[in-house]
Amino acid sequence: MKIAVCISQVPDTTTKVKIGSDGKSIDPSGVTFIINPYDEFAVEEALKLKEKQGGETFVLTLGKDSAKEVIRKAYAMGIEKGLLIKSETELDSYAVARNLADVLKDINADIILCGKQSIDFDNNQVGSLLAEMLGLPSISVVVGLTVEGNKVRAEREVEGGKEVVESTLPVVICAQRGLNEPRYPNLKGIMQAKSKPIEEKQPAYTQNKIEILSMSLPKPKPKGKIVGTDLSAVPELVRLLREEAKVI
Amino acid sequence: MSANFKGVDYFNIDALLSEEEKMIRETTRDFVNKEVIPIIEHHNQAMTFPKELIPQMAELGFFGPTLPAEYGGLGMNNVAYGLMMAELERGDSGLRSFASVQSGLVMYPIYTYGSEEQKKRWLPAMAKGEKIGCFGLTEPDYGSNPGGMITTAKKSDGGYILNGAKMWITNSPISDVAVVWAKLDGVVNGFLVERDFKGFSTPEMKGKLSLRASITGEIILQDVFVPEENRLPNVTGLKGPLSCLNQARYGIAWGVLGAAMECYVTALEYSLSRIQFDRPIAAFQITQEKLVWMLNEITKGQLMCYKLGRMKDEGTLKHTHVSMAKRNNCEFALTVCRMAREILGANGILDEYPVMRHANNLESVKTYEGTHEMHTLIIGEDITGIPAFRADEKSN
Ligand SMILES: Cc1cc2nc3c(=O)[nH]c(=O)nc-3n(C[C@H](O)[C@H](O)[C@H](O)COP(=O)(O)OP(=O)(O)OC[C@H]3O[C@@H](n4cnc5c(N)ncnc54)[C@H](O)[C@@H]3O)c2cc1C
Numbered sequence: 001m002k003i004a005v006c007i008s009q010v011p012d013t014t015t016k017v018k019i020g021s022d023g024k025s026i027d028p029s030g031v032t033f034i035i036n037p038y039d040e041f042a043v044e045e046a047l048k049l050k051e052k053q054g055g056e057t058f059v060l061t062l063g064k065d066s067a068k069e070v071i072r073k074a075y076a077m078g079i080e081k082g083l084l085i086k087s088e089t090e091l092d093s094y095a096v097a098r099n100l101a102d103v104l105k106d107i108n109a110d111i112i113l114c115g116k117q118s119i120d121f122d123n124n125q126v127g128s129l130l131a132e133m134l135g136l137p138s139i140s141v142v143v144g145l146t147v148e149g150n151k152v153r154a155e156r157e158v159e160g161g162k163e164v165v166e167s168t169l170p171v172v173i174c175a176q177r178g179l180n181e182p183r184y185p186n187l188k189g190i191m192q193a194k195s196k197p198i199e200e201k202q203p204a205y206t207q208n209k210i211e212i213l214s215m216s217l218p219k220p221k222p223k224g225k226i227v228g229t230d231l232s233a234v235p236e237l238v239r240l241l242r243e244e245a246k247v248i
Numbered sequence: 249m250s251a252n253f254k255g256v257d258y259f260n261i262d263a264l265l266s267e268e269e270k271m272i273r274e275t276t277r278d279f280v281n282k283e284v285i286p287i288i289e290h291h292n293q294a295m296t297f298p299k300e301l302i303p304q305m306a307e308l309g310f311f312g313p314t315l316p317a318e319y320g321g322l323g324m325n326n327v328a329y330g331l332m333m334a335e336l337e338r339g340d341s342g343l344r345s346f347a348s349v350q351s352g353l354v355m356y357p358i359y360t361y362g363s364e365e366q367k368k369r370w371l372p373a374m375a376k377g378e379k380i381g382c383f384g385l386t387e388p389d390y391g392s393n394p395g396g397m398i399t400t401a402k403k404s405d406g407g408y409i410l411n412g413a414k415m416w417i418t419n420s421p422i423s424d425v426a427v428v429w430a431k432l433d434g435v436v437n438g439f440l441v442e443r444d445f446k447g448f449s450t451p452e453m454k455g456k457l458s459l460r461a462s463i464t465g466e467i468i469l470q471d472v473f474v475p476e477e478n479r480l481p482n483v484t485g486l487k488g489p490l491s492c493l494n495q496a497r498y499g500i501a502w503g504v505l506g507a508a509m510e511c512y513v514t515a516l517e518y519s520l521s522r523i524q525f526d527r528p529i530a531a532f533q534i535t536q537e538k539l540v541w542m543l544n545e546i547t548k549g550q551l552m553c554y555k556l557g558r559m560k561d562e563g564t565l566k567h568t569h570v571s572m573a574k575r576n577n578c579e580f581a582l583t584v585c586r587m588a589r590e591i592l593g594a595n596g597i598l599d600e601y602p603v604m605r606h607a608n609n610l611e612s613v614k615t616y617e618g619t620h621e622m623h624t625l626i627i628g629e630d631i632t633g634i635p636a637f638r639a640d641e642k643s644n
């Protein structure tokens with residue numbers, strides 16, 4: 001089977017993000033970039049599918065030249081081929097999905113996996129947009145997946161519980177935490193990753209439909225207040241929670 | 249403690265590393281965060297080695313990675329190897345010791361001095377973690393002066409008869425093969441002694457207060473017959489074992505950086521959250537002086553190791569360079585761990601924090617593979633031409 005995975009490069013979760021001087025972008029200096037954690041679940045699932053059913057795996061990413069690092073990470077984990085759609089400018093979800101669809105329409109993948117969202121802009125859009133553009137079904141927030149023959153059975157996370165759905169290949173799957181435990185790339189994979197070629201192409205669509213006007217950081221949390229350290233503080237604490245914080 | 253440890257890199261040494269080197273470090277770091285840190289204190293107290301990690305360590309490629317692929321290695325460079333060792337030792341010196349012994353003290357001599365049959369038989373299996381090795385040099389009466397060893401090999405029909413005792417041997421109780429150094433007609437030779445050879449036993453040494461998550465034992469050889477094909481054919485003399493130690497010391501010089509970084513990060517975090525006299529203790533000048541000293545020494549140690557690794561890859565490394573880095577880094581890393589213990593106050597002695605374990609471990613690390621003093625005198629001899637550690641002060 002042909003398995004495609006869409007991945008992206010995002011700032012590390014523990015990075016303290018600073019806003020750039022233009023007020024509408026993130027200052028990349030001092031930021032370490034990683035593969036989007038949800039995409040890592042997608043890569044792992046692709047590898048598991050391949051190990052079970054045979055086939056070939058392919059990753060694609062749209063990003064700057066530095067995004068080759070996430071392709072190499074995927075190679076190191078065991079993915080066979082990779083493509084970078086190289087864009088030095090930031091594209092919105094629609095443009096990203098258009099570019100991915102443009103490549104994927106010629107590939108005829110049986111299954112396309114992606115993360116449910118990328119943790120930088122949190123738009124939750126690319127997977128569903130992509131499916132729509134390709135005319136495929138999409139299943140989002142997937143925490144369990146089995147593929148038998150042409151049948152796809154997926155477990156989804158829904159508010160307060162789980163839902164099991166069925167569909168047929170080809171399909172777009174958006175991975176949620178819990179789908180699997182991504183493997184560490186082993187050192188052999190890492191050593192081999194550097195010699196595997198990465199294909200590159202230019203984006204076919206560069207027109208954003210959404211413009212970022214400004215970005216701001218959340219207000220710093222006000223300092224906590226210690227009312228007291230023993231039982232005698234409780235009445236005052238209750239009063240403050242009721243009258244000042246208005247939470248009880 | 250720091251399960252989301254991000255490294256200590258005050259001088260942006262990362263900029264000197266290749267993508268591949270960094271990725272190898274990241275994989276090792278993830279492994280240590282997820283698999284080692286949660287269980288290691290238990291093993292430390294129970295005085296057991298986490299054997300359950302061996303298959304995964306092998307699968308990830310931690311054993312003999314610098315050897316070529318035909319013998320199960322990965323052809324990895326020495327900087328990547330060093331970064332890997334630092335992460336392993338950030339978990340625990342016992343884990344790094346296990347990897348050091350397997351790779352530097354057993355696979356290395358088999359690869360360098362072994363016959364083709366020995367290499368084919370042992371190296372791929374050791375890379376896969378299916379066979380465990382140990383290295384027997386030290387004897388009860390000969391530590392810093394291994395040349396005086398009294399373990400002997402006598403020629404016999406089709407092989408050799410070995411007699412003697414080795415002590416302080418990492419992994420000996422769990423090993424499938426021991427590289428034993430013994431004197432044959434007064435000249436040091438290396439022998440591969442296998443677990444099921446008659447007269448070979450490896451009692452475990454108990455009562456260690458350091459490197460408790462590593463198994464240490466004796467090797468007892470009582471008329472052990474070792475066939476001819478198990479002698480390392482391509483080396484004789486003390487330079488055999490000493491060249492192995494040089495490999496393993498290289499790994500130690502890097503490794504202890506990991507223990508030091510873990511303790512520094514723990515102390516820094518703690519000092520920012522612990523309030524005394526209404527201020528975080530990090531606000532006091534004495535605490536800051538300690539933190540700065542730690543970071544400063546770690547940075548110097550990192551630069552030293554980085555250069556050491558590049559020289560090793562270029563082939564310009566001298567054994568005295570390794571002595572200097574081993575000596576310097578063990579010494580400061582131990583002081584860093586102790587300072588971290590001070591900053592944590594009473595909490596510093598608890599098993600909830602890693603500092604006391606690291607500090608105790610480094611007492612061994614400072615001594616094994618050549619004591620601090622011996623490395624001082626090795627460098628001393630190199631720069632003065634006078635060997636101070638021998639009675640006959642003649643250089644050779
Ligand atoms: C946990 C652990 C694991 C080990 N694993 C192994 C292993 O796998 N294989 C192996 O072969 N060995 C192993 N060793 C042994 C280790 O290499 C020796 O302990 C070390 O070489 C020192 O020898 P010693 O303990 O006999 O000390 P000694 O040689 O007796 O030294 C005692 C003190 O005297 C000093 N001293 C000795 N000679 C001189 C001199 N000429 N000038 C100045 N000072 C001197 C030393 O520096 C030291 O301070 C291990 C040790 C430990 C603690």
